[in-house]
Amino acid sequence: MSDALLNLTAAAAAAAIRAGELDPAELFELYRERAAADSLNAFSWLCDGAPDAGFDRSTPLAGVPLGVKDLFCTAGIPTQSGSRILEGYRPPYTATVVERLYAAGATLLGKTHQDEFAMGSSNENCAFGPVLNPWDRTRVPGGSSGGSAAAVAAGLVPWALGTDTGGSIRQPASFCGIVGLKPTYGSCSRYGMIAFASSLDQAGPLTRDVSDSALLFSHMVGQDANDSTSLAFPEPVRMPARRELSGVRLGVPEELLSADSGIDQGVRESFEQTLSLARGLGAVVSPCRLPHAPHALSAYYIVAPAEASANLARFDGVRYGLRVPGNGDLESMYSATRAAGFGPEVKRRIMLGTYALSSGYYDAYYGTALRVRTRIAQDFQRAFEQFDFIVTPTAPGTAFELGAKSSDPLAMYLNDFCTVPMSLAGIPAISIPAGLSEGLPVGFQLAGPAFSENRLLDAAFALEQAIGFDGSPARAGGRA
């Protein structure tokens, strides 16, 4: 009985609660017990019981439990962004998207581990230990939203919030065999998200299926007076229903799938199989060109660290978090605090960003990267004149072993090869599980024009039905 309840998608659970067929308190307690026995290190904080306010069955989300990536501020609840510099920090306010989900009836089950300040592709940069992949505990769950992805895949929570700056929702979704949506930049408020790279960061859902993705997203969107870069979503977010892809034009970018792009054979095979299924549903699949896409990674690793170096200046031992006295003067307190509080990858990116913005290098690096970003956005605009969606593998490989890439920053960055172009262009992209390669999940990515989420979710839903991926927690070996 409890397994049947835990196997319900969030949308199905919410519907059953609203219909009076399921007790939200019982569902919440089942998940809480399961999450409490978490042996994947997916959670950074777990609630110790049902909320005092109880559950409101009449709300759209009807009390269904929610996992939230650690970097979303939650009032009075630890929010550490995977960093020692924020160890034990309890913010005075709650992020807008979390508030919106509370208002829609979601109940916070726990906060999930992540790479420090969302910088990483394996969750090994978390100051509180790596998260394990429920499909194979010797492997990484991806990152940076690795705790959210692992928890959802293992059935420790029905769904979870993540954030995506260069692939941090899509790549862990791919590694864990679940669905991850990076929305159009600006569609969800960034207020209360601890910033990494402000022109790229977006909140999004990590879910078991495409319908849950649409449901969670529909309660996250909207303009927010506290985020001046947020925009009103131009139409209501619909639940996906499409079963075919008649006439849908899918573009396969040659540049991202070339022989030297580092994509594994197993991932290529899975990608080809998914394209065949898409053709079977009526889609027209053709090659397309994104000439500047191979340079996206380089532009990204200038723009994102540059913005991070400015954003992370706020961690200085003055207003919150760690303070280390240093030699007793102000500047030495800053430098000593930051040296003790930040991990190696965060230091590396602060250094890279500071260098790229420093006098004499600013135009050569940062200025050049911003011009490449323009070219990348133009490439997509041209492609979308001929294609409805661009499709690629989400990541070049499947989940790799813990430690396999942690000593080579550049090898780690190459994980983002297929996801950063969309981030730089600000357009929405979704990763859905396309099958297994040697027992590990492989993700398929679809990207569309800005604010095309309804069409994107529809196409992903049609493909999901055709693929029929079995990602149930039991299948994933996710018994905690």
Added chain:
Amino acid sequence: MVAMLERETVDHVARLARLALSDAETDVMAVELSKILDHIEAIRTLDLDGVEPTSHVIDVVNALRADVPHHSLPRELALASAPDPVDGGFGVPSPGASAQ
């Protein structure tokens, strides 16, 4: 190929970033940053003449809110996580303290 970053450059950047690096960290950082910059270097060969830079991808112009008074965080809440709250403010060491 980018020349290997000098230790002095790494020290200078660390100072700008307010990061105290050990000698060993400085050595590792010089190697790693040089390797990353070497990879990034390829974009400097692209023809980008006349291309406008994009710092923000979605068109947002003058997002202004109504100019109405509203409450800020209560002082005690804003100070609740401060390492050294002093007299209702954030206490810091004196900027000149180390000279003494």
